[in-house]
Amino acid sequence: MAIDIDVTAGPRATVVAPKGDLDMAVADELRRTLTALIDGKQTRLVIDLAHVLYIDSSGLGALVAAMKHARGAGGDIRLCALQPDVHAIFEMTRLAKIMDIHPSRPEALAAWG
Amino acid sequence: MAPLASLSMTSDPEQLARMRAWLWTALVGQGLALDECAKLLLAVGELCNNAIKHAYDGQGGQPIRLSLDADPARLTVEVEDWGRPFDASQYRAPDLDAAPEHGLGLFLVKSIVDEIAFDVAREAGTRWTLVKYRSGDSHDASPP
Numbered sequence: 037m038a039i040d041i042d043v044t045a046g047p048r049a050t051v052v053a054p055k056g057d058l059d060m061a062v063a064d065e066l067r068r069t070l071t072a073l074i075d076g077k078q079t080r081l082v083i084d085l086a087h088v089l090y091i092d093s094s095g096l097g098a099l100v101a102a103m104k105h106a107r108g109a110g111g112d113i114r115l116c117a118l119q120p121d122v123h124a125i126f127e128m129t130r131l132a133k134i135m136d137i138h139p140s141r142p143e144a145l146a147a148w149g
Numbered sequence: 150m151a152p153l154a155s156l157s158m159t160s161d162p163e164q165l166a167r168m169r170a171w172l173w174t175a176l177v178g179q180g181l182a183l184d185e186c187a188k189l190l191l192a193v194g195e196l197c198n199n200a201i202k203h204a205y206d207g208q209g210g211q212p213i214r215l216s217l218d219a220d221p222a223r224l225t226v227e228v229e230d231w232g233r234p235f236d237a238s239q240y241r242a243p244d245l246d247a248a249p250e251h252g253l254g255l256f257l258v259k260s261i262v263d264e265i266a267f268d269v270a271r272e273a274g275t276r277w278t279l280v281k282y283r284s285g286d287s288h289d290a291s292p293p
Contacts, residue, residue, distance in 0.1 A: 057169070060198050061162035090169065090187075092194050093253040100250045121187040128260050129253055130245040 038062075041069055048148045049080035049114070051141065055087040058095030066095065070102035070113075079111025082144045086117035091125055103135055112136065116144035152216035152227075153179075160201045160211040160230070168197060168215065172226075175217050179224060182284060189226070189281055192261040195254035196228040196277050204232030204274060223263075224281045231274035235267050 039062035042053040050073055054066060073081060083099065085091075103113050114136040118126065126132040138144035154175045158164045169190050176186040197213060205211045211232060218225045243252040259265055264280035 057166060059162070059165050059194065060201065061165055090190070090194075092191060092198060093251075093257060094198060096253060097250040100248050103248070104250075121184060124184070124188070125191065125257070128257065131248060134246075134248045 039065055041066065043069070043073070045078065046145070048145050049082045050078040051082045051084055051145075053084040053087065057090040058088055058098070059090065059092045060094040063092075063094035063098045067098040067101055070098065071105060074102065074105050074109055074111065077109075079106050079109040080148060081106060081111070081113040082141060083113055083115050084117050084141050084144075085115060085119065085122060086141075088122055089119055091122050096125070096129065096131065099135070100131070114138055114144040114147055116141050152218045155214065155216040158197070158213050158215070159209065160205045160213055160232075161209040162201060165194060165197060169194060172215070172217070176224070179217075179219050180283075181224065181281075185281065185284065188261045189224070189279075192258045192279055193226050193228060195258050196279070199235075199254055200228065200230040200232065200275075204230040204235070206233070222283060224283070226279045226281075227276055228279075229274065229276045231272075234269035234273070235275040235277075237267075 040055040044051045052070065058066060070081065081102065106113050116138040117140055118137060123132070126135065126137065136147065138147060156168060156171045158168050172190055172193055173186060176189060193215065200213050201207065214229045216227045240255060241252065243249045243256050258279065262279045263282045266278045268276045
């Protein structure tokens, strides 16, 4: 199953904006997309979740894997614009403390200075 | 007595969106707060994920059946599969401080619902029963 993912490379970081539900049907594709970017030396990623209304453990796993991969390559991922229900899942799993989460895309980009 | 609503789906990840649409409509119709609907949607989704991944080892086309029942005090959702039964002795709670990539599904279910039970004393598979009390009366779910 395909998911719509916008990717925009910028001077500070590459912005990745998936659209739709991040569930088991699309988690592998998301994981592959993020891995390919990091392996392609785009190790600073901003993942804009403004258009994601649902995420399950598969989607979380894809984001965590990308975080670990990016950090291993000297970069990181920053999440932004989480919808309240999605943010609640990050709080529930304590990922809100481990992952870098910002209210908006500009703030996430600015965090890289 | 027949449940309020029921759905038959197959163990194909592409069917999860259809399941969520069905469950969302059914839950909202029961007067549950929207954020509670969203969490229960996730809990049920995680059990469906586990049926696909673990009960059926990723094999598509296998049956998963869901039902929803409601009374003034609670909502009850059942998720049934006919694959490999859940083995509680193999369950390990995730180490949340280690940011696990896997194993969060059942943890999320337990965090969301007020009661959780499973039945493997049957010919095949597992029947999970999730209970969510209507707001104003919640408990921690007991472990499987």
